[in-house]
Amino acid sequence: MTLNYHDVMTTDLSPLADVSEAWKKMGDRFGELKTDYEKHVQAVLGNGNWQGLAYNTQQQYASATAFEFGAAKVEALAIASLLADAHIELIRLQKAVKDLVKDAEEKDYKVDSSGKATYVGYDKLSGQEKYALQHDPDYSQLMADARQKAQGWTDDIAKSVKAVDDADQSVKRALARATSDVSPNGIGIGGFNAQAEGDLAKAGKPDPKATITTHGWVSEGESEASGPGIGTSVTGPDAAAGKLAEAEAHADLGRASAEGSLTNSPFKLAGEAEAFVGAKASAAGIVTNEGISGQAGAFAGAEASAKGTADVGPVGVYGRAEAKAGYEAGANAGLGIEGANAGAEVFAGAKASVAEGADIGGIGAGGTVEGWAGVGAETEATLGKGTDGKWQIGAKAGAAVGLGGAVGFEVTVDPGKVSDTASDAVDALGDAAGSVGDALGSLF
Structure with missing residues (x-):
C-alpha cells in the first residue's frame, strides 16, 4: 500500500523502537534455547548408549532442530536491526515533511489533508486592502505567481512524501527477505533464515534490472519471489483522508513475479508474469471529494497470469492469459469524477482466460474469452480511469x-x-511541408 500525505503526517512511528527491542530479546532467547537443546537433548541421546537406525534418524532430525534454533536467532536479530534502522530513517524523513509544511505555513501557505498548498496571505488583508489589490493592474499576475509558488510547495511536499514511501517500501523488502528461507539447510526451504541480513541499506535495495544490449536490441528485466508468509493490516476509519476502513490478510505459500522488455526503436516487446499460491482476503470503503467506492474479496488456491505487448511506433497489439484454480468471491462498486465501476463474482473450480486486442495511436480495443470448469457466476462493468492512467470502457459476464x-x-x-501520436503527426506534416517547399524552390 502506497503511503499518502495524511499517512505520513499522522503515523506514530515510536512503536518501531519497542518492537525492535522485543525482537532482540526473542533472538537472544532463541540462542539460549539452542544451547539448552544441544546440551540436554542432543548430548544426552548421543552419549553412546543408543545405537542403530532409529538413533541415526533421531540425530539427523535433532541436528536440523538445533540448526533452526540458531537460524531463528539470526533471523530475529536481523529483524530487530532492520526495525531499529527503519525507526531512525522513517523518523528523519517524516520530520522533513513536517518541517517543509511548517515552512510553507509560516510563509502564509495553507496545506490541506492531501498535501496541497494554497496561498492564504491575501486573506489577512483588510477590506480596503483587498479592494485595492483587486483593482491593481498587476492583480492577475500576482494571483498567477501565488498559484505557481503554491504548486511549488505542493510538489516539494509530494516529493518528501514519496521519499517516506520509498523508505517504507525498502523496509518492506528487507523484512520480506529476512523472513524468506530458500536454503536446504536445517528442515529445508521454508524454515528460519540463517542468512538474514540486518543492514537496511543492503537488505532493502530494489532488485537490480538486468540490462543487455545485443545487435541494437536492449533487454531489461527484473523478478521477485517470496513466501511462505502471513500478514494482516487494518486501517481506518480516517475522516480526514475520507477513508472509512480498510483491512487485508494473506497467507502465502509462495508468490513470484517477473517483467521485462526488448527494444530496438521503433520496435518494442514487453511482458509481465506472476504466480500466487495461498489465500487472501480484503475489504475497503472510501469516501472523498472525488467519489465513493467499496470493495471486498477473498481467494484461496493458485493463480498465474502473463501479459505482453508488441509495438511498432504508434501501432501495437497486446495479449493476456490467466489461469486460476480454487475458490473466490468478491464485489466492488464505485462512483466518482474519474468514472464508475461495479461487479460481483463467486466461483469454485478452475478457469482460464485469454484476452487480445490492438492499439493505434493510444486508442485500443479488444476482447476476452474465458473457459470455466466449476460452479459460479460473474458480472462486471467499468467506465473510467484505471490505475495505469488509461481511460477504460468495458464489460464482462459469465456463468x-x-x-x-x-x-x-x-x-x-x-x-x-494520443498526445504523443498527435505531436509526432504534426512534426511529420511540418517536415513533409518543408520538403515540398525545398523541392519547389529547387525547381525555380
Whole structure:
C-alpha cells in the first residue's frame, strides 16, 4: 500500500523502537534455547548408549532442530536491526515533511489533508486592502505567481512524501527477505533464515534490472519471489483522508513475479508474469471529494497470469492469459469524477482466460474469452480511469454449472500516447511541408 500525505503526517512511528527491542530479546532467547537443546537433548541421546537406525534418524532430525534454533536467532536479530534502522530513517524523513509544511505555513501557505498548498496571505488583508489589490493592474499576475509558488510547495511536499514511501517500501523488502528461507539447510526451504541480513541499506535495495544490449536490441528485466508468509493490516476509519476502513490478510505459500522488455526503436516487446499460491482476503470503503467506492474479496488456491505487448511506433497489439484454480468471491462498486465501476463474482473450480486486442495511436480495443470448469457466476462493468492512467470502457459476464465461461470487451484510451501520436503527426506534416517547399524552390 502506497503511503499518502495524511499517512505520513499522522503515523506514530515510536512503536518501531519497542518492537525492535522485543525482537532482540526473542533472538537472544532463541540462542539460549539452542544451547539448552544441544546440551540436554542432543548430548544426552548421543552419549553412546543408543545405537542403530532409529538413533541415526533421531540425530539427523535433532541436528536440523538445533540448526533452526540458531537460524531463528539470526533471523530475529536481523529483524530487530532492520526495525531499529527503519525507526531512525522513517523518523528523519517524516520530520522533513513536517518541517517543509511548517515552512510553507509560516510563509502564509495553507496545506490541506492531501498535501496541497494554497496561498492564504491575501486573506489577512483588510477590506480596503483587498479592494485595492483587486483593482491593481498587476492583480492577475500576482494571483498567477501565488498559484505557481503554491504548486511549488505542493510538489516539494509530494516529493518528501514519496521519499517516506520509498523508505517504507525498502523496509518492506528487507523484512520480506529476512523472513524468506530458500536454503536446504536445517528442515529445508521454508524454515528460519540463517542468512538474514540486518543492514537496511543492503537488505532493502530494489532488485537490480538486468540490462543487455545485443545487435541494437536492449533487454531489461527484473523478478521477485517470496513466501511462505502471513500478514494482516487494518486501517481506518480516517475522516480526514475520507477513508472509512480498510483491512487485508494473506497467507502465502509462495508468490513470484517477473517483467521485462526488448527494444530496438521503433520496435518494442514487453511482458509481465506472476504466480500466487495461498489465500487472501480484503475489504475497503472510501469516501472523498472525488467519489465513493467499496470493495471486498477473498481467494484461496493458485493463480498465474502473463501479459505482453508488441509495438511498432504508434501501432501495437497486446495479449493476456490467466489461469486460476480454487475458490473466490468478491464485489466492488464505485462512483466518482474519474468514472464508475461495479461487479460481483463467486466461483469454485478452475478457469482460464485469454484476452487480445490492438492499439493505434493510444486508442485500443479488444476482447476476452474465458473457459470455466466449476460452479459460479460473474458480472462486471467499468467506465473510467484505471490505475495505469488509461481511460477504460468495458464489460464482462459469465456463468457455469459444470462447464461454462465468460466473454467481455474493452476499449481503452491512453491520453499521453494520443498526445504523443498527435505531436509526432504534426512534426511529420511540418517536415513533409518543408520538403515540398525545398523541392519547389529547387525547381525555380
